[in-house]
Amino acid sequence: MATTRIGLDRLPPAARTAVEEHTGPLLTVEETTEGFNSEIAARATSATGTWHIKGLRTDHPRAWTQRREAAIAPFLTGLAPALHWHVETNGWDLLGFEALTGHHADYAPGSPDLPEVAALLRRLGETPCPGIELRHAEQRLENYATHPDDLRHFTGTHLLHTDLNNTNILVDGHAPQGDRARLVDWAWATRGAAWLDAGYWIIWLITAGHTPASAERRAAEIPSWHTAPTEGITAFAAANANLWSDISTTDPGPWTQRLATAADIWHAHRRTG
Incomplete structure (x- = not known):
């Protein structure tokens, strides 16, 4: 809220x-x-x-x-x-x-910002997780996982942002290509499996008009995505569908409804794909 x-x-x-x-x-x-x-x-x-x-x-x-x-x-x-x-x-x-200059990332299909966001997430994947107190991904999702055993897929030692809202990414068109994007608002920084931020990005990409398949192709530009087990990705999609259903019920509004719909679309794609 x-x-x-x-x-x-x-x-x-x-x-x-x-x-x-x-x-x-x-x-x-x-x-x-x-x-x-x-x-x-x-x-x-x-x-x-x-x-x-x-x-x-x-x-x-x-x-x-x-x-x-x-x-x-x-x-x-x-x-x-x-x-x-x-x-x-x-x-x-x-x-x-x-104070950064630039614009909020455009996640629409074909946007020139998409490669910059992917490059940013690749840099994040190479960043050591600091030894400070952080929430754990499996703890944040434990009330939303379909099965308790699913939580094992989300554990890890990597630094995650977890809130890939496009307004949290600023893109400076005057910076060198491949180094134009920056992530703001790290309040929900988390320790977990390396591939989870690519998964969180998928939901926002679908919200912006991507199909689940095209969103997953974008996620595949992040090397850590290829470490994710198929059943782990499906479990993550299910947990996020439950999460956004809960959020959109507790805090109804246009943007929470859009995210809940996108999470449901991805989950359905994982179940049938």
């Missing part, structure tokens, strides 16, 4: 001062609408630079997402925007990220 968004100007003056100790006096603040986890999300500029600022009250139920992003940021060079500062004061937890 989305978190209510407020403006950066609603921060307590002392918290704003703590931010400006890192940035200098802010000259412009542009509130952003993407994302669901943050109460504050803004692109801010000062005489010394530009930042993407994310914030939550320290007593917010999702305050852990800020700590997770701060903990994992140092390990994501070349994958995500750099974290320049972290402030926790006056009841607020605030992160100051490198």
Whole structure:
């Protein structure tokens, strides 16, 4: 469920001062609408630079997402925007990220962004999983797997993002080809089987208009996808169909319904294919 968004100007003056100790006096603040986890999300500029600022009250139920992003940021060079500062004061937890340029990835069939996303996921697959506290894929899916034994397919030691929403991927057309995409919003970073992010991508690709077969061909551009057992992929599709059915029932809306439909379509393809 989305978190209510407020403006950066609603921060307590002392918290704003703590931010400006890192940035200098802010000259412009542009509130952003993407994302669901943050109460504050803004692109801010000062005489010394530009930042993407994310914030939550320290007593917010999702305050852990800020700590997770701060903990994992140092390990994501070349994958995500750099974290320049972290402030926790006056009841607020605030992160100051490198402000990326570019557009949200276009997942539509034939999009020139698709190879860039695949290259990004290949780089992620080569990134060591840091030794910090992370959720485990089999734990996150244990209530949705069709059979308890299916969970063994999801275990692993690899770093996963798990939220391949196209708005979480920024593509900079001016960067070198093959290195244009970056992943944002690492709150749901997870440890698990290497191929799972390619599987998560499939559901979003189907939502964007791909057939299950064409989406799986895109996933096959990620080397780790070829380590997935056939029965593991089918089990993953089933678990995600159950997951999105639950989400779309609990939090009904156009986007959750689209994801639930896409997950069902993929699951049906796996059962009949």
